[in-house]
Amino acid sequence: MVRMPPIATPATLSGTSRRTAAPAWLVMLLVCAGQFLVVLDVSVVNVALPAVRAGLGLSELGLQWIVNAYVITFAGFMLLGGRAADLFGRKRIFVLGLVLFTVASLGGGLAQQPWQLIAARAVQGVGAAVLSPATLTILTTSFPAGPARTRAIATWTAVGAGGGAVGGLVGGVLTEYLSWRWVLLINVPVGAVVLIGAVLWLTESRQGTARRLDVPGALLVTGGLGLVAYGIVRTETDGWASSSALLPLAAGLLVVAVFLAVEARSKAPLMPLGLFRLRSVSSANGAMVLAGAAMFSMWYFLSLYVQNVLGYRPLQAGLSFIPHSLSIVLGSKIGPRLMNRVGAKTLAVSGAVISAAGMAWQGTMDVHGTYLGTILGPGVLMALGAGLTATPVAAIATSGADPADQGLVSGLINTSRQMGGALGLSVLSTIAASRIAAGHGPAARAAGYGLAFHVGALVLLAAIVLMVVALPRRRADTAH
Secondary structure (H helix, E strand, C coil): CCCCCCCCCHHHECCCCCCCCCCHHHHHHHHHHHHHHHHHHHHCCCCCHHHHHHHHCCCCCCCHHHHHHHHHHHHHHHHHHHHHHHHHCHHHHHHHHHHHHHHHHHHHHCCCCHHHHHHHHHHHHHHHHHHHHHHHHHHHHHCCCCHHHHHHHHHHHHHHHHHHHHHHHHHHHHHHHCCCCHHHHCHHHHHHHHHHHHHHHCCCCCECCCCCCCHHHHHHHHHHHHHHHHHHHHHHHHCCCCHHHHHHHHHHHHHHHHHHHHHHHCCCCCCCHHHHHCHHHHHHHHHHHHHHHHHCCHHHHHHHHHHHCCCCCHHHHHHHCHHHHHHHHHHHHHHHHHHHHHCHHHHHHHHHHHHHHHHHHHCCCCCCCCHHHHHHHHHHHHHHHHHHHHHHHHHHHHHCCCHHHHHHHHHHHHHHHHHHHHHHHHHHHHHHHHHHHCCCHHHHHHHHHHHHHHHHHHHHHHHHHHHHHHCCCCHHHHCC
């Protein structure tokens, strides 16, 4: 689920002239379609990865950049996108993000070389980061406060969860019956229809007060994260002592340090560092980075395992993940109710324990695995635990912040999850590739993917320890 800062109210709108307002259902349809595309593209490519590798000749390690290029730029520019929507107009930024996303999807679907596809995915991530915040703010400024707005936000949230849940199935159908290219090309006609509707029927609004846009901050954090991820990947082929690994790692850490220095001095920082003095914010974001590092890679390695080891076709792979998708949606839905009964901290820890147990179980997979014995049980545990963990951690993060910072802190939590996922995928892919290279055939692949899940379980255990030690416990801290 994607949470975006900050939510505007009618009082914050400029005096932009309004035409005859479009029907509420049409506004809902347009913005939810945009959000659906953004969330869908986080997961839709996973099932297509083996076909992408065969079509473009990618290496085992190179394959991760099809996912990471999107996630890194999405995370790095997400907070910037939210501020741009407030400053320059929600409709204008929505249209700009949709154009970027759609054109990049076309470029990725037509790519003939790996670098072309990776570059297109990176631009897609920027478009998604610009588009997604605008979808929520358009919704909240189009519906009056009260039940109507609550229903609109609930629909937006459900559409986001649905996009992530059906990504594997959509990717499987398109790859099986058309080509891997259609997991990207399908965005073009859908994006064009939504774009026409947005230009014709959405009305403009913006925040009344002038705010600066921290473009340097977004570029620095995205570049630093990308360099660190690249350096980690290079260690598998060249070793930790090689200059080809150490130089990008050192450069990435230096860029991150510069980012922190810029944010500390900026009048309108992308990431206000003062917020991290709050225990609730710092501990929850730290836990989310670790949890994201462990949980994000689940779909990636499962998709490779069922196709490269068990021999599933893309459609079979997509269908096999339906119970997992339903489990994560279930966890997300029942999380708020359980949180009111047992407290946010207890629920976050419990969810992480469930997910870690599933990862440890999944790590035992081998070349003779079966769906019922190897895929279904551990997958449901991992997904259910992930769904139960996300909501209470986000609730704890926002509990200690001022009301004016609630949206920003929610955005930080989502950024932490995506950044942790990108770095985690780099680390776990490198570990898996090392084990695969030491053997031969499907057995070696199964061993490599299994090792990635076992290491992921250990990372999640570290997140659990951090939650137990650092997350605030008081029920009042998570009141909403």
